[in-house]
Amino acid sequence: MRLIIDRYAYLDSLIHRWQQKYKLVGLISLIFAFSFVQKITLLPVIVVITTVIFCLSNLPLSFLLSRLRYPGWFILAVVILLPFVAGDTIIFQWGWLTLKEEGCWTSILISVRFFCILTISLVLFGTAPFLTSIKAMRSLGLPQVIVDMTLLAYRYLEELGNMLTTMQRAIRLRGFRYQQFSRRNLKILAQLTGSLLVRSYERSNKVYQAMILRGYGYKIPQIDRQQKNRLSQLDKLNFLATSATVIIAISLTIAEILLPAN
Amino acid sequence: MHIPDGFVPPSICIAGYAITGGVTWYSLQQIKKDSNPQKKIPRASLFTAAFFVASLIHIPLPPASIHLVLNGMMGAILGYYSFLAILIGLFFQTVMFQHGGLSTLGINAVIMGIPALFAYHIFHFNNRSNTRKKIWTQVLAFCAGAGSLILSATLFTVIIITNITSELDAQTEINAIYLSLISYVIQAIIEGAFTVMLISFLEQVKPEILRQ
Numbered sequence: 001m002r003l004i005i006d007r008y009a010y011l012d013s014l015i016h017r018w019q020q021k022y023k024l025v026g027l028i029s030l031i032f033a034f035s036f037v038q039k040i041t042l043l044p045v046i047v048v049i050t051t052v053i054f055c056l057s058n059l060p061l062s063f064l065l066s067r068l069r070y071p072g073w074f075i076l077a078v079v080i081l082l083p084f085v086a087g088d089t090i091i092f093q094w095g096w097l098t099l100k101e102e103g104c105w106t107s108i109l110i111s112v113r114f115f116c117i118l119t120i121s122l123v124l125f126g127t128a129p130f131l132t133s134i135k136a137m138r139s140l141g142l143p144q145v146i147v148d149m150t151l152l153a154y155r156y157l158e159e160l161g162n163m164l165t166t167m168q169r170a171i172r173l174r175g176f177r178y179q180q181f182s183r184r185n186l187k188i189l190a191q192l193t194g195s196l197l198v199r200s201y202e203r204s205n206k207v208y209q210a211m212i213l214r215g216y217g218y219k220i221p222q223i224d225r226q227q228k229n230r231l232s233q234l235d236k237l238n239f240l241a242t243s244a245t246v247i248i249a250i251s252l253t254i255a256e257i258l259l260p261a262n
Numbered sequence: 263m264h265i266p267d268g269f270v271p272p273s274i275c276i277a278g279y280a281i282t283g284g285v286t287w288y289s290l291q292q293i294k295k296d297s298n299p300q301k302k303i304p305r306a307s308l309f310t311a312a313f314f315v316a317s318l319i320h321i322p323l324p325p326a327s328i329h330l331v332l333n334g335m336m337g338a339i340l341g342y343y344s345f346l347a348i349l350i351g352l353f354f355q356t357v358m359f360q361h362g363g364l365s366t367l368g369i370n371a372v373i374m375g376i377p378a379l380f381a382y383h384i385f386h387f388n389n390r391s392n393t394r395k396k397i398w399t400q401v402l403a404f405c406a407g408a409g410s411l412i413l414s415a416t417l418f419t420v421i422i423i424t425n426i427t428s429e430l431d432a433q434t435e436i437n438a439i440y441l442s443l444i445s446y447v448i449q450a451i452i453e454g455a456f457t458v459m460l461i462s463f464l465e466q467v468k469p470e471i472l473r474q
Contacts, residue, residue, distance in 0.1 A: 005358050028364065035365040036272045071266055071360045078269075085434055113268030114363075121267070121364050125357045133357075143290060145303065149343075150350050152307030153314070157354070160308075160315045181323050186452070190459035193316045193330075197339075197460075198468045200312040204305040211304065 009129045013058035020128045020136035022238040026245030027124045033249035034117050039259050040105060042252065043112045049248065050116040057123045067122055075114055079107040130154065152207070164196055263331065263418045264355065264370045267363030270425045278369025285345055285375065292342040306343035314351045321452060328449050333374050334410035335457050337381030338403070339471060344378040373417045377410035384409060399465070400458050407457025408450040415446035
């Protein structure tokens with residue numbers, strides 16, 4: 001199982017140098033501003049913003065294209081279907097098949113918005129190690145239980161994935177064939193899942209004991225707050241970049257409200 | 263069964279985050295009531311990872327195949343941790359596979375997570391009624407597995423079809439909802455049967471997983 005989202009996290013670019021905590025605030029506000037866009041006239045603006053941010057990140061285009069493959073199928077189905085079912089203004093008719101103007105515009109709106117948000121999400125999580133992103137969320141106030149669960153689940157995701165692959169290989173070597181649906185096959189797959197859960201449960205007991213031995217649950221003394229609160233030059237640049245992104249996001253939302261309807 | 267970014271209007275995204283915030287807060291309050299909540303964190307985390315991995319198992323259903331949702335099973339085993347586990351699982355899917363979306367994470371958590379809590383209450387109705395008959399456990403397991411999937415599918419279909427565009431007429435919307443739900447009913451029956459088999463396996467091999 002390949003989960004490598006942060007394979008380009010160690011490149012050097014302006015976006016990579018942007019501290020993850022600030023980057024989260026800036027780019028998430030931009031993602032929400034993009035999802036607010038309903039006016040066709042704003043689509044070129046969000047495409048330009050996305051292109052600039054993606055170019056600044058130095059991420060390879062092949063990385064973006066490989067990530068688009070899976071959700072792209074769902075988008076493709078909707079984009080193909082909507083022009084034929086949504087709207088009243090017919091622009092082309094071929095027998096019972098009618099192509100409608102409103103449906104075409106909706107398809108364009110949805111696919112551009114989707115593509116831009118996906119690219120920004122990729123830049124957000126592809127330009128920093130995944131653990132840094134989780135720590136940044138903790139510093140922004142995510143509850144401790146969720147942080148601990150996320151870190152632990154992430155730690156064991158690949159391991160359990162490999163465990164499942166080994167178990168699937170083992171049942172195949174013993175003659176199990178997936179190709180057809182039957183009660184017997186479903187039962188075998190349920191037992192396979194059950195074995196994975198049992199192994200996870202046994203592992204979790206050992207993990208908990210190891211965590212307790214390492215002092216899990218005890219508060220670490222806080223570091224000197226005065227030193228922590230002093231804004232360095234780097235912090236100022238991070239703050240500046242975040243403010244600029246948030247201002248762009250707010251401007252987009254205001255433009256969306258003020259511009260006349262399509 | 264995840265809504266991608268850009269598919270629904272911002273009001274739905276905001277409402278989704280608001281409901282998710284509320285349910286997360288409620289779940290955390292319920293977790294804090296436990297005598298030792300820290301002890302259950304590693305178990306809930308590893309099960310989160312295990313369910314995430316198990317959802318990648320494909321069930322062959324010629325000419326295609328379906329993958330398991332398992333939110334009912336998560337509810338039955340994890341209780342109030344299941345909503346948090348689903349939220350984390352959806353976040354992983356968004357970040358690692360671009361399945362779902364960051365702006366729609368809230369609404370997707372509502373679609374998958376609330377039925378998991380429903381499944382938890384359905385499945386543990388057995389404990390409250392003090393009935394330990396095997397057939398009764400199997401019936402509740404089926405209801406938890408199939409019911410939560412049907413509930414998720416209904417929420418997903420209604421939200422996406424009624425919000426994707428205002429240009430669709432009401433009759434087309436209703437037809438599309440019914441059509442989508444028919445395909446999900448078949449999946450729900452399979453998921454229900456799978457949950458029964460999985461619960462029976464755990465009852466035989468490691469019953470304490472179901473008792474905690």
